[in-house]
Amino acid sequence: MIETFAYEALPSRVRFGRGTIKEVAAEVDRLGARRALVLTTPQQAAAGERLGALLGSALAGYFNDATMHTPVEVTERALDTLRETGADCVVALGGGSTTGLGKALALRSGVSQVVIPTTYAGSEMTPILGQTEGGRKTTIRSLDVLPETVIYDVDLTLSLPPMLSATSGVNAMAHAVEALYARDRNPIISLMAQDGIRTLSSALPILVHEPANIEARSHALYGAWLCGCCLGAVGMALHHKLCHTLGGSFDLPHAETHTVVLPHAVAYNAPAAPEAMAAISRALGAPDAAQGLYDLVRALGVPLSLAKLGMPESGIDKAADIAVENPYWNPRPVTRGGIRDLVARAFAGERPRAAATEDEAA
Numbered sequence: 001m002i003e004t005f006a007y008e009a010l011p012s013r014v015r016f017g018r019g020t021i022k023e024v025a026a027e028v029d030r031l032g033a034r035r036a037l038v039l040t041t042p043q044q045a046a047a048g049e050r051l052g053a054l055l056g057s058a059l060a061g062y063f064n065d066a067t068m069h070t071p072v073e074v075t076e077r078a079l080d081t082l083r084e085t086g087a088d089c090v091v092a093l094g095g096g097s098t099t100g101l102g103k104a105l106a107l108r109s110g111v112s113q114v115v116i117p118t119t120y121a122g123s124e125m126t127p128i129l130g131q132t133e134g135g136r137k138t139t140i141r142s143l144d145v146l147p148e149t150v151i152y153d154v155d156l157t158l159s160l161p162p163m164l165s166a167t168s169g170v171n172a173m174a175h176a177v178e179a180l181y182a183r184d185r186n187p188i189i190s191l192m193a194q195d196g197i198r199t200l201s202s203a204l205p206i207l208v209h210e211p212a213n214i215e216a217r218s219h220a221l222y223g224a225w226l227c228g229c230c231l232g233a234v235g236m237a238l239h240h241k242l243c244h245t246l247g248g249s250f251d252l253p254h255a256e257t258h259t260v261v262l263p264h265a266v267a268y269n270a271p272a273a274p275e276a277m278a279a280i281s282r283a284l285g286a287p288d289a290a291q292g293l294y295d296l297v298r299a300l301g302v303p304l305s306l307a308k309l310g311m312p313e314s315g316i317d318k319a320a321d322i323a324v325e326n327p328y329w330n331p332r333p334v335t336r337g338g339i340r341d342l343v344a345r346a347f348a349g350e351r352p353r354a355a356a357t358e359d360e361a362a
């Protein structure tokens with residue numbers, strides 16, 4: 001039987017393919033905008049200049065200081081540039097950090113956004129904005145920050161280094177995994193989630209050895225789009241909350257933290273979400289969801305432990321304390337002991353705990 005559900009499609013236009021960046025001026029025009037401010041990180045400034053050339057007379061200027069976790073002071077500087085250049089639109093070229101800056105500007109000024117994603121983070125498909133002020137990261141959900149247009153150009157992902165491709169891809173898979181057991185899950189998003197996990201788990205092991213494999217790049221970017229849609233559409237749970245806590249408390253890198261934690265969060269939730277686990281296993285082609293994810297991460301050759309990412313051992317207890325401070329919905333109740341065990345295993349890079357039955361886990 002089909003479960004009772006609600007489904008709300010988010011309004012955004014997507015173009016996908018190779019060489020699609022050439023359509024940027026037409027897409028800006030389609031939005032009724034006249035002057036576009038190009039946003040990048042300092043590392044992608046040269047790619048931003050090539051994009052500026054494609055915009056021609058619609059180019060208003062550049063802001064090349066996008067920074068991870070969207071610090072408010074950077075947004076304020078970008079807002080000054082937006083006003084000085086008279087831009088009525090932003091074109092964000094880059095990963096989640098640059099997309100985040102575009103969203104922050106849209107929230108404050110109402111400008112429309114074209115996003116050209118070059119990682120697999122998926123922020124371009126969500127009405128979610130995380131911002132940092134005074135060392136504290138807060139998240140809002142509002143249609144005001146949802147980008148109007150997203151241009152996926154597979155060619156732009158060829159330069160994404162293999163290790164960042166792997167961790168960014170697992171970051172994307174985490175959105176799909178949690179969508180499958182979300183409280184507000186629905187059949188359309190679950191289909192996208194399963195296909196997102198399937199395409200990324202097939203493409204990533206190829207990309208770490210052959211980063212220029214265009215077919216694998218194309219599947220990975222398509223999978224990232226599907227996973228981003230999942231994050232934008234339904235609520236996330238333990239895995240995302242825990243990564244947020246760990247990243248914020250110990251200044252750990254975003255995609256790498258997701259990659260280490262995902263198998264352990266899935267093992268924790270497995271007893272309470274058997275249908276989701278079966279769907280994840282099928283999508284991975286592995287007998288067990290959590291063990292399959294761990295095997296995938298190990299095969300990608302990326303760090304398997306929070307210790308390797310720079311978390312101190314004393315952080316295990318601190319993370320467990322913070323994780324139970326503010327209650328949130330999760331398919332399995334979040335207990336301090338359970339989370340401590342999860343974080344300790346993730347800290348050491350051990351295999352996730354073998355799945356318990358729901359009774360054993362209670």
Ligand SMILES: NC(=O)c1ccc[n+]([C@@H]2O[C@H](COP(=O)([O-])OP(=O)(O)OC[C@H]3O[C@@H](n4cnc5c(N)ncnc54)[C@H](O)[C@@H]3O)[C@@H](O)[C@H]2O)c1
Nearest residue numbers: 041043068069095096097118119121123126128157159160
């Ligand atoms: N709000 C949301 O829905 C959402 C979703 C996912 C992530 N995020 C946020 O996004 C940020 C992380 O984004 P990210 O993981 O994409 O990393 P990122 O955007 O910080 O990019 C990492 C580095 O890789 C470089 N880079 C990106 N694409 C490249 C390419 N194709 N070739 C070469 N270099 C490239 C960037 O310039 C940067 O230096 C975090 O702040 C996270 O919280 C937000």
Ligand SMILES: O=C(O)CCC(=O)CC(=O)O
Nearest residue numbers: 100128129130139171240
């Ligand atoms: O930091 C944000 O902008 C929100 C992050 C998020 O919702 C997805 C993630 O943790 O990958």
